[in-house]
Amino acid sequence: EIVMTQSPATLSVSPGERATLSCRASQTASSYLAWYQQKPGQAPRLLIYGASTRATDIPARFSGSGSGTEFTLTISSLQSEDFAVYYCQQYNQWPLTFGQGTKVEIK
Amino acid sequence: EVQLVESGGGLVQPGGSLRLSCDASGFTFNSYEMNWVRQAPGKGLEWVSYISIRATSIYYADSVKGRFTMSRDNAKNSVYLQMNGLRIEDTAVYYCVRDPTHFQHWGQGTLVTVSS
Numbered sequence: 195e196i197v198m199t200q201s202p203a204t205l206s207v208s209p210g211e212r213a214t215l216s217c218r219a220s221q222t223a224s225s226y227l228a229w230y231q232q233k234p235g236q237a238p239r240l241l242i243y244g245a246s247t248r249a250t251d252i253p254a255r256f257s258g259s260g261s262g263t264e265f266t267l268t269i270s271s272l273q274s275e276d277f278a279v280y281y282c283q284q285y286n287q288w289p290l291t292f293g294q295g296t297k298v299e300i301k
Numbered sequence: 302e303v304q305l306v307e308s309g310g311g312l313v314q315p316g317g318s319l320r321l322s323c324d325a326s327g328f329t330f331n332s333y334e335m336n337w338v339r340q341a342p343g344k345g346l347e348w349v350s351y352i353s354i355r356a357t358s359i360y361y362a363d364s365v366k367g368r369f370t371m372s373r374d375n376a377k378n379s380v381y382l383q384m385n386g387l388r389i390e391d392t393a394v395y396y397c398v399r400d401p402t403h404f405q406h407w408g409q410g411t412l413v414t415v416s417s
Contacts, residue, residue: 195363226402228403228404230346230404232346237396237407237408237409237410238346238396238404238407240403240404240405243403249405250405281345281346283346283348283403285402285403288351288360289348289360289362289363290336290348290351290402291348292345292346292347292348293345294345295345295346
């Protein structure tokens with residue numbers, strides 16, 4: 195199976211600053227990579243699919259890049275509602291696998 | 302509006318069984334593949350199972366293979382997860398999710414607690 199590794203585990207950022215989250219796959223995921231945001235007590239929310247395509251109603255401050263084994267989620271200017279846990283997920287092959295998550299917290 | 306409503310969670314002893322249900326509405330159910338994803342308390346997300354539109358293809362995570370069975374009833378707009386031989390490590394919120402590979406639509410989840 196493809197193992198997804200996210201870094202860092204926790205990212206401390208001030209509102210208005212840029213946040214860069216990384217996701218590495220143990221073997222190629224091609225561009226079959228999604229990013230999710232999850233807040234406490236809520237189901238995850240799809241942000242990005244196809245490595246770089248924003249999902250419906252996702253603000254332009256969220257962008258994804260990468261292919262193969264290295265992927266990045268960038269939040270250009272953090273808003274208060276963006277403090278949450280973020281997961282990457284590959285869907286290049288079964289089983290589908292998620293990273294362990296990056297918590298973005300207020301600095 | 303797409304709605305996915307899970308039910309059937311609860312407290313069960315190790316070795317016991319539960320059947321989760323997911324009732325879907327707001328879309329043409331028999332045109333969509335479905336999945337179950339779970340999340341242990343305070344932990345990350347884990348894909349559990351997938352079912353194709355006519356249930357001709359069903360996949361499972363290794364961690365549940367041979368113990369869990371996913372099914373669907375297109376006439377009732379529902380998917381199910383029969384969970385047998387439950388283990389403490391199966392304790393999690395179980396989410397019903399639409400679509401085959403990446404997930405725009407999630408239910409609110411149902412909590413399964415395996416404990417003696």
